[in-house]
Amino acid sequence: xxxxxxxxxxxxxxxxxxxxxxxxxxxxxxxxxxxxxxxxxxxxxxxxxxxxxxxxxxxxxxxxxxxxxxxxxxxxxxxxxxxxxxxxxxxxxxxxxxxxxxxxxxxxxxxxxxxxxxxxxxxxxxxxxxxxxxxxxxxxxxxxxxxxxxxxxxxxxxxxxxxxxxxxxxxxxxxxxxxxxxxxxxxxxxxxxxxxxxxxxxxxxxxxxxxxxxxxxxxxxxxxxxxxxxxxxxxxxxxxxxxxxxxxxxxxxxxxxxxxxxxxxxxxxxxxxxxxxxxxxxxxxxxxxxxxxxxxxxxxxxxxxxxxxxxxxxxxxxxxxxxxxxxxxxxxxxxxxxxxxxxxxxxxxxxxxxxxxxxxxxxxxxxxxxxxxxxxxxxxxxxxxxxxxxxxxxxxxxxxxxxxxxxxxxxxxxxxxxxxxxxxxxxxxxxxxxxxxxxxxxxxxxxxxxxxxxxxxxxxxxxxxxxxxxxxxxxxxxxxxxxxxxxxxxxxxxxxxxxxxxxxxxxxxxxxxxxxxxxxxxxxxxxxxxxxxxxxxxxxxxxxxxxxxxxxxxxxxxxxxxxxxxxxxxxxxxxxxxxxxxxxxxxxxxxxxxxxxxxxxxxxxxxxxxxxxxxxxxxxxxxxxxxxxxxxxxxxxxxxxxxxxxxxxxxxxxxxxxxxxxxxxxxxxxxxxxxxxxxxxxxxxxxxxxxxxxxxxxxxxxxxxxxxxxxxxxxxxxxxxxxxxxxxx
DNA sequence: CCATCCGTGGCTCTCTTACG
DNA sequence: CGTAAGAGAGCCACGGATGG
Numbered sequence: 001x002x003x004x005x006x007x008x009x010x011x012x013x014x015x016x017x018x019x020x021x022x023x024x025x026x027x028x029x030x031x032x033x034x035x036x037x038x039x040x041x042x043x044x045x046x047x048x049x050x051x052x053x054x055x056x057x058x059x060x061x062x063x064x065x066x067x068x069x070x071x072x073x074x075x076x077x078x079x080x081x082x083x084x085x086x087x088x089x090x091x092x093x094x095x096x097x098x099x100x101x102x103x104x105x106x107x108x109x110x111x112x113x114x115x116x117x118x119x120x121x122x123x124x125x126x127x128x129x130x131x132x133x134x135x136x137x138x139x140x141x142x143x144x145x146x147x148x149x150x151x152x153x154x155x156x157x158x159x160x161x162x163x164x165x166x167x168x169x170x171x172x173x174x175x176x177x178x179x180x181x182x183x184x185x186x187x188x189x190x191x192x193x194x195x196x197x198x199x200x201x202x203x204x205x206x207x208x209x210x211x212x213x214x215x216x217x218x219x220x221x222x223x224x225x226x227x228x229x230x231x232x233x234x235x236x237x238x239x240x241x242x243x244x245x246x247x248x249x250x251x252x253x254x255x256x257x258x259x260x261x262x263x264x265x266x267x268x269x270x271x272x273x274x275x276x277x278x279x280x281x282x283x284x285x286x287x288x289x290x291x292x293x294x295x296x297x298x299x300x301x302x303x304x305x306x307x308x309x310x311x312x313x314x315x316x317x318x319x320x321x322x323x324x325x326x327x328x329x330x331x332x333x334x335x336x337x338x339x340x341x342x343x344x345x346x347x348x349x350x351x352x353x354x355x356x357x358x359x360x361x362x363x364x365x366x367x368x369x370x371x372x373x374x375x376x377x378x379x380x381x382x383x384x385x386x387x388x389x390x391x392x393x394x395x396x397x398x399x400x401x402x403x404x405x406x407x408x409x410x411x412x413x414x415x416x417x418x419x420x421x422x423x424x425x426x427x428x429x430x431x432x433x434x435x436x437x438x439x440x441x442x443x444x445x446x447x448x449x450x451x452x453x454x455x456x457x458x459x460x461x462x463x464x465x466x467x468x469x470x471x472x473x474x475x476x477x478x479x480x481x482x483x484x485x486x487x488x489x490x491x492x493x494x495x496x497x498x499x500x501x502x503x504x505x506x507x508x509x510x511x512x513x514x515x516x517x518x519x520x521x522x523x524x525x526x527x528x529x530x531x532x533x534x535x536x537x538x539x540x541x542x543x544x545x546x547x548x549x550x551x552x553x554x555x556x557x558x559x560x561x562x563x564x565x566x567x568x569x570x571x572x573x574x575x576x577x578x579x580x581x582x583x584x585x586x587x588x589x590x591x592x593x594x595x596x597x598x599x600x601x602x603x604x605x606x607x608x609x610x611x612x613x614x615x616x617x618x619x620x621x622x623x624x625x626x627x628x629x630x631x632x633x634x635x636x637x638x639x640x641x642x643x644x645x646x647x648x649x650x651x652x653x654x655x656x657x658x659x660x661x662x663x664x665x666x667x668x669x670x671x672x673x674x675x676x677x678x679x680x681x682x683x684x685x686x687x688x689x690x691x692x693x694x695x696x697x698x699x700x701x702x703x704x705x706x707x708x709x710x711x712x713x714x715x716x717x718x719x720x721x722x723x724x725x726x727x728x729x
Numbered sequence: 730c731c732a733t734c735c736g737t738g739g740c741t742c743t744c745t746t747a748c749g
Numbered sequence: 750c751g752t753a754a755g756a757g758a759g760c761c762a763c764g765g766a767t768g769g
Contacts, residue, residue, distance in 0.1 A: 269758060294736045299759075685760085
């Protein structure tokens with residue numbers, strides 16, 4: 001606010017000055033649309049005497065206030081008591097207040113009781129109605145109004161509702177402040193004018209006269225102004241020469257998208273930056289009052305810059321040369337901070353990242369909108385609660401005593417399906433563990449593998465397996481879910497779980513250990529993805545015999561994720577070791593029959609019917625060949641028999657290209673971590689969140705560390721900086 | 730005169746801390 | 750150990766200021 005705190009004298013008052021003990025801010029006049037309360041009357045009386053300091057006595061002020069009061073009551077058409085009685089009543093009020101104030105230092109119970117009583121009294125009506133008023137009032141509406149004013153005090157005159165009155169009250173206060181400001185501004189301008197005159201006429205007396213005529217109150221501030229303007233006038237005589245460069249760091253900071261993006265990156269709130277900006281500007285010798293600086297301004301500017309940077313980043317990404325790129329995604333359950341209706345609900349966030357040659361770009365982090373996503377999020381959240389319990393119980397659990405899966409269905413001799421699965425899984429996982437450790441993408445994969453083997457009652461190594469303590473669940477959602485469930489299930493004897501929980505845990509572990517883990521672990525191998533997915537799909541269909549509900553749910557889920565057997569990617573199967581040569585021949589034949597038509601795009605496999613009995617070559621479509629060609633692979637080997645492909649350099653090279661495409665989600669997981677950091681800060685709106693994440697990613701990329709060399713040389717984004725500031729000036 | 734900008738108040742929510 | 754209070758956050762609406 002412009003009213004400076006240095007003005008301790010004169011007509012300008014500060015809030016702290018007009019603050020009175022126990023009753024708050026003084027009021028220059030009574031409220032016009034209600035019947036005033038004790039508090040309002042007292043505040044007005046004291047305003048006239050204490051604040052204005054016009055040498056008005058208490059009794060004079062009381063008289064004035066009584067007049068005002070009578071006018072208001074007559075507006076309300078309520079008959080009032082005799083004037084003399086009102087004056088007496090008001091004097092008594094002032095006396096009571098003064099007496100109370102005199103003893104305010106005392107800490108006795110009596111005093112505090114008195115204060116409370118008095119405080120309560122402040123908010124009730126200062127009743128000056130005639131004692132027969134109720135009988136005398138003819139209009140029913142007026143009677144209701146008086147009754148209301150004596151009680152809840154909700155009504156206002158002329159039927160104005162409460163909100164409107166509050167607005168009016170605000171508006172009135174604004175007008176008052178504005179009036180004071182304008183008065184000072186006039187004084188200041190008068191000072192300026194007079195100085196100009198005085199420099200011309202070499203006479204200072206006139207300026208004093210003009211100021212006197214304008215305002216009788218002088219203070220330091222008003223006196224200083226002419227000096228300043230004298231300097232200005234003096235400077236204007238020789239312009240562009242000695243003019244001190246006005247520091248404009250405030251504007252520059254606000255208009256710099258670089259500053260804005262850095263703020264986003266370091267997760268600084270609007271308000272904090274507002275304070276910081278003021279401090280910086282002041283350190284730079286700039287008057288904060290001249291520029292625009294408020295939390296709202298900062299908020300708007302940041303929002304603006306965010307969207308600008310985002311469009312910039314997107315445009316840059318769109319126009320850059322395209323090469324082979326892969327989409328990664330990774331999900332995590334987190335609290336849905338951008339949903340206003342239900343902020344505590346869990347949602348499934350899916351980070352989508354595209355990576356390729358010298359390129360890694362986060363496309364966005366989306367909410368999974370589908371019902372299954374929500375249901376899954378809900379389920380996982382439930383599991384998290386269980387997990388929390390388990391974590392607490394962990395220290396008391398004997399790690400050497402665990403019980404593997406003991407479901408009778410596995411050993412059912414009438415149905416060998418599960419047993420076959422078990423054998424396949426165990427041998428697969430053991431191979432996996434024995435294979436060169438480099439194959440394990442990450443440690444948590446290994447853990448899941450080992451847990452799975454334990455579930456299937458297979459020893460992992462000679463010595464007793466040492467379990468990891470349950471950690472934070474910052475893992476990818478499936479990984480986490482597998483991890484929790486396996487561990488809890490293994491120690492189900494030592495950890496209290498409800499029968500219902502146990503049942504669902506068993507179902508989950510059965511399915512996961514026999515089918516899911518195998519597919520999950522094998523998923524990173526690009527070349528085998530197609531055939532793996534197909535096998536997985538078949539297994540799930542067969543699993544319906546064991547548990548139809550689980551199988552159906554899994555199949556529905558999988559049907560949405562069958563990218564690798566979509567027409568465009570099915571050709572990757574040509575490079576798989578797992579696909580028999582005969583099948584490869586069929587695929588090639590199908591490809592040559594289907595032609596090479598890029599226009600028929602099909603990223604997603606639409607038709608899932610009969611998938612369980614289809615072979616890979618049945619999924620080939622027109623875009624299969626062209627997709628292969630489009631990523632820069634020499635497809636000449638297609639004309640040769642698959643038997644001899646491994647001898648062809650073109651094939652070997654193509655295979656390495658395909659194999660190099662990462663299916664593992666490191667980058668996506670980084671993005672998830674990013675999302676996690678900003679989940680509950682800076683913004684609450686979804687679109688802002690998206691732009692924010694883009695901005696932060698961009699900033700992190702441009703400024704990877706805080707070394708001086710980095711800081712001095714990083715490329716700033718957005719040339720609109722200077723344009724922005726110039727338009728403002 | 731109108732469009733746009735700016736600052737403030739107010740709302741709701743979360744997180745921390747002090748207190749009983 | 751639970752709870753109330755307070756601080757701090759984002760965001761929206763509103764009204765005044767301002768500049769073309």
